[in-house]
Amino acid sequence: MTTFxxxxELHVAAGNGGHGCASVHREKFKPLGGPDGGNGGRGGDVTLVVDQAVTTLLDYHHSPHRKATNGQPGAGDNRSGKDGQDLVLPVPDGTVVLDKEGNVLADLVGHGTTFVAxxxxxxxxxxxxxxxxxxxxPGFALLGEPGEAGDVVLELKTVADVALVGYPSAGKSSLISVLSAAKPKIADYPFTTLVPNLGVVTAGSTVYTIADVPGLIPGASQGRGLGLEFLRHVERCSVLVHVLDTATLESDRDPVSDLDIIEEELRQYGGLEDRPRIVVLNKVDIPDGQDLAxxxxxxxxxxxxxVFEVSAVARLGLKELSFALAGIVGEARAAKPQEEATRIVIRPKAVDDAGFTVTYDEAEDVYRVRGEKPERWVRQTDFSNDEAVGYLADRLNRLGVEDRLMKAGARAGDGVAIGSEENAVVFDWEPSMMAGAEMLGRRGEDHRLEAPRPAAQRRRDRDAERDDAQREYDEFDPF
Structure with missing residues (x-):
């Protein structure tokens, strides 16, 4: 069984944030010393990082579900919860991260490159x-936010300068074994090579990597044989080397036809038209092979x-081939644009950008509010606590949600949904509810913490209340 x-498909789940704590400080002779609830800890991230020691995605094939730890909740006495531990997942150099629709999220090339999944x-x-x-x-605290969870697809595209392509048993594995220190499996039957083999070649002052791509046969670009699984490994190469067998024993094949077939498969796969090609006529140590070459x-x-005539077995023509490949690789490296120094790009916020949108959803018959702040505030609200709901109403009102709803045509009693269709909080809108501070008065203040009023002030307040009551009684006329 292959181990490559x-x-x-990786299922990742970041850690949830810890809940905040609602607590009042208490001590002897000071039972109500003020709020002292601590904050919740941050949930751990799931991060992919390129590690040169990793060459396969086998670990994630066996264990595709990965989750970071949650943040701890806050506690009294101003004790904040512990942050969750980040989960770092090592991946091979050349790993491409895609979503389930096939959109590229990140291309991880270079040791230490990271991506927060x-x-x-x-x-x-x-x-x-x-x-x-x-x-x-405050008699409430904010809830911790849930961590991001979802599925990503990891695809490995080998990072090599030279790619050897050709029919099975054309001698690609033998060639890479004599050009470099790689020790691939070599045998005289088709599909001996089941995984891409990498080797490092030194030619003068140039050091480059070379890879052989297994399983290319007619129909490989449509999934026949092993080609579709491994054609992605030639995408990053600087030069393609066609290895042609000049000593094939199959009567219905010849090197030129093999070249045309492989080129057609590469054309159908796409994206490789600009790569330079070299043809290697292998096995010229055999008399018939030399004649055909x-x-x-x-x-x-x-x-x-x-064209180069070589023999991997007799080690003929290898030096010329190695230096020719080094020259092409060097030219390709020199042609690549130089990486510019990192620049800080400042994108100021637009003057009319409120940070949220209000649209009318005819299918659901609701006004939908979308934006980072409103949706985050909803996720952090404990709807079993009236004071927390009022605090949310105040925040939304200060952000300008109520004004936007009015401009969009919303009326009292209309449905309002904050969030996406799959995970939204829906309520019947009443304009007065949005101004929570005006409706509930001094919400969020504990009257037990107020300083006592002087005796004279208390007497004046009682006299004023008595006078108001007497005035209302005198003005009441039942007839």
Missing amino acids: VDRV GQGGRGGLGNAALSSARRKA DMIRPELEERGYQ
């Missing part, structure tokens, strides 16, 4: 952090190919 896996949730604020001059003792070489050169 170059495509997996799942962002940990924020921790909720405790009531100590929510207190203010207007809200001296002499016959077809002029035709190949007329097509514009640079």
